[in-house]
Amino acid sequence: MEKQQSPPEAKASDVGKLGVETSTARDVDFGQVLEVESTPELRRKVLLKLDLLLIPLMGICYMLQYMDKLALSQATLFNMRQDLGLRGDQYSWSSAVFYFGYLAWSWPSSYLIVRLPLGKYLAVAVFLWGGILMCHAACKSFGGLMTARFFLGVGEASIAPGFALITGMFYKREEQPARQAAWFIGNSFANVIGGVITYGIGKIQTNGVNSWQLIFLILGAITAAYALLLFAFLPDSPATAVFLRKTEKAIAVQRTLENKTGVMDAGKFKWDQVRMALKDPQTWFLVLYTLCVNFCNGGITSFAAIIITGFGFSTFNALLVQMPIGGAQLVFLVLTSGVATFVRSTRILMMILNTAVSMTGMIMIWKLDDDNRAGKMTGLCFGAVFAANIPLALSLITSNVAGFTKKSVVSALVFIAYCVGNIVGPQFFLASEDPHYPTGIKASMSGLILGIFFLICLYVYYIWENGRRDRLYGSPLQLTGTEELHDELSSKTDREIESFRYVY
Template sequence: MEKGVAVSAIEPPGGQIGARVVEVLQAEATPEEEKRIIRKIDLHIIPVMGLCYMLQYMDKVTLGYATQLNLRADLNLHGSEYSWCSSVFYFGYMFWSWPSSYISVRFPIGKYLGASVALWGVILITHAACTNFGSLLTARFFLGVTEAAVAPGFSLITGMFYKTAEQPSRMALWFLGNAVANVVSGLIAYAIGRIDSHVASWKLLFIILGAVTVAYGIFLVFVLPDSPSTAWFLNPDEKKIALHRTLENRTGVMDEGEFKVAQMLDALTDPQAWLLVGYSLTQNIPNGGFSSFSSIIINGFGFSELNSLLLSAPSGLLQIFAIVCICVAATYVKKSRIITMIVVIVFALVGVILMNTLPDSNRWGRWVGIFLLGPFATSIPISLSLITSNVGGFTKKATVSAMLFLAYCTGNIIGPQLFLSQEAPKYPTGLRGVLIGFALAIFFLVLLYIYYEYENRRRDRKYGPAHQTPTDYVTEDFLNLTDRQIPSFRYTL
């Protein structure tokens, strides 16, 4: 039985909601007014999220940098204990992903994200008090819990403020913080490692970055908006225009905050959700491994410990270049999102092949392999943009985001376990696992592309070309329907 609902035949809701429909419909802006509002949104949201994402990445990889500052010896870590400290972060992330998706729907998302960031800064500072494997394991678990809200929350906010076509470039821009962190975090760790202090360098690393994060979380509570209708930097008329311009997304931006069980079940039976889960799981096996072991691997090429921190930075420059290319492609090339995701993963695949095949004597050639890994993580914000663009219904969107991040966590848990301590510093098992992970990620993306094309053509055959009026858009948004309930919905590739 077809799940679609003929929305154009439904009368706009009455009463107070009906009045809001009319109010929003009347808020259509001229192109000049819309550009001015987009600029205001860009200036007030994108830098704020980008800086936060930079801090998140820096805080997450501090453990890997701390290994070059004598953390393993000071805490007497043996065998696979370091790998488990890397993995347990994602157990915490996974533990809190589903409750976080519920809280994001039920409570003001900007305030929730700010509080989460401040708490993760506090947890990061506590790492400096760790004295053994057990205490570090506990600290890493709770760091994962506090960081679980950020990326899914940012993707929801992006979906609220931007049209479907605008979302990939905006997500890539706030993800730019990850690339910048790739460049500067190694430099910061190197600088802290050279500080002459009675406090161990790895402890200083956690204390300094943690204090900065706490301050930034408090800042976020006051500046990150919960929705277009509550954005402090927009006046009443601009808020209505901000809502009006995103109605064509039909993804529940005007939802009133009710968690809908039917939408959750829709998400759990949607093929696109499981294909995204397959991609996220397999792509993040390499992500988890290299986030924790890249500096150790570089050290194993024959470079000193501090120089290994410096040589981690250039891959971030390639990642920045990849993000610029993705922004241009997403803006000017149709059906380019999944294709760009495949391309950046192919770059990484070549890099792993170089690391596996070049002789030990060619340390710079093997370092080029690490360098080529830089762009692959840029596929993550594009996958988030697929959720914001292709998943209708606010609860369904939050559920699919949670599913994606559960898979993200699982992949990142598996990754470090493949880097066996007895195989250091070459880690052949880990590199083979990374190679398989990248290949499977490409496989799932190809299937997702085929599914979207098939579903769009099926709907065209059954309903004819998609065509709707602004009244249909706003009514759908108030009704908060899912993508599978709207016959005119077409998936973005």
């Protein structure tokens, strides 16, 4: 069930009956919020303002972040490995240690996201990320590069989970797939334009600074500067959005009350919700899916430039021909997120489609002859399509996990799995197999197959659980506005709210 019938509107007078302290939940006075008259026209106006201001703010940041992540792979084309004396599998480990940093900070981040003002916390993380990227230019050895990569992972660990939570705060459940995809488009644009930008940086002639050092310095400085814009405008909650007027803030809160996902109960970390997250089957299906598909992601992100040179392209052409990879991601991102938004119960089906396309791409790279450059490049483009699943997976978390603490914990566990997959994946790309990496390609393909299996398990679980709740509690369409408001402010999880139904 993707959409529910809108319940009767709650009234301000209903708030006192709920036993909720209306001035403490995300600094929102729900009595005042519900006094504001909300018309369809005003709601559309608020939604348009959110789309025009909030989504680009996150999308540009995510584009910069992914360009920074690709910088290591692109720097290998400018003799970084030779200048730092990297031998054997040291490059693989310098790539993997980034995810050790991400892994180490994922759990502390899930706590801080709940306790601290979310927008300000993310802005500081982005600023540190940019500064640490600039420090890569000062690396002189394998040890220095390992240290820089570790702390870069620490800097990134909060960004995608934080953006997902912000999307859950501001958008209805049925709106979330398209909006998660909208800011994630920055990832695809980074793939499209990142090679061109790096190509341009590589053409800069300087004395004393190598081209690969310039890549880190320039991209890091741009990211750190953008963090100042985030600090000024990225909101902590609908009640603190500086680009919304007072009435618009109230309407922004009204719009999402029926989500019942507890985004307004931030500020206190609830350990009982941690236990519920660990016992929830949907948590582990999402974790196992994420783990498996990121065997592929770790290899593609770290070794794409090297693999492309193995197809017979020159150093600079290897940068330019990475553009179709981002183009393929963008096409499937728009296609599958659009279908998931407008066709009920298709989110997981679209994720399965993207994963199957990537699996096909890996098979093409593995099986096509070496002289078939076009076919192998097409396979590499298809192989990266599964990344279009990230916003759909995030929309499942923001739509189906109620309770702010539980949501942050599930997000942390999923991104821990993301890190582990990205750590393990590059280890199958053996230095002795450079630049074709047949073992890594086969490992990536196996992970994608397992990912499809766990998505099917999650799909079946959601259908079964919704049916079980309908049999026990009846249809959720009969709730009054007061009951909807009570569910949102109850600090309960999706496992405890009888009217909660999963979207898939």
